[in-house]
Amino acid sequence: MSKPMTKTQLVAAIAEAMGSDKKTAGAALDAIAEVVVREVTAGGAVTLPGLGKVACKARPERQVRNPATGETITKAADKQVKFAIAKSLKDSVNA
Structure with missing residues (x-):
């Protein structure tokens, strides 16, 4: 796998x-x-034509587990940024 393109490039x-x-x-x-x-x-x-769609999705409060201690804690509600890849880009990569 090649190195990612830098902003300058x-x-x-x-x-x-x-x-x-x-x-x-x-x-x-x-x-x-x-x-x-x-x-x-x-x-x-x-929507970035030919690339995909960037959107913000709200996530509700939920129970999570600390893998080190096994303790269950409640994680507060937050937002998550999602990027859905455009079909045309997927098809280009897999062609």
């Missing part, structure tokens, strides 16, 4: 694909990340 690849400079590509990537964070934090969801 991603910005360079986006700039090349857009036919633009790295500063513009970096600003576009940062703007997308900001919009996704703002929308998901507010309880919404964002």
Whole structure:
């Protein structure tokens, strides 16, 4: 398995694909990340075409077990960020 692409490498690849400079590509990537964070934090969801959907899901209070001690404790309700992969991406990877 290869190493994950760094942000610098991603910005360079986006700039090349857009036919633009790295500063513009970096600003576009940062703007997308900001919009996704703002929308998901507010309880919404964002679909990234060709990639998938980012959404926030509420999890209820539940019982969990400490594996070291075996003690059962109650974990408070919280939120979890979920990313559902788009079918087109799955199909591309498995082709």
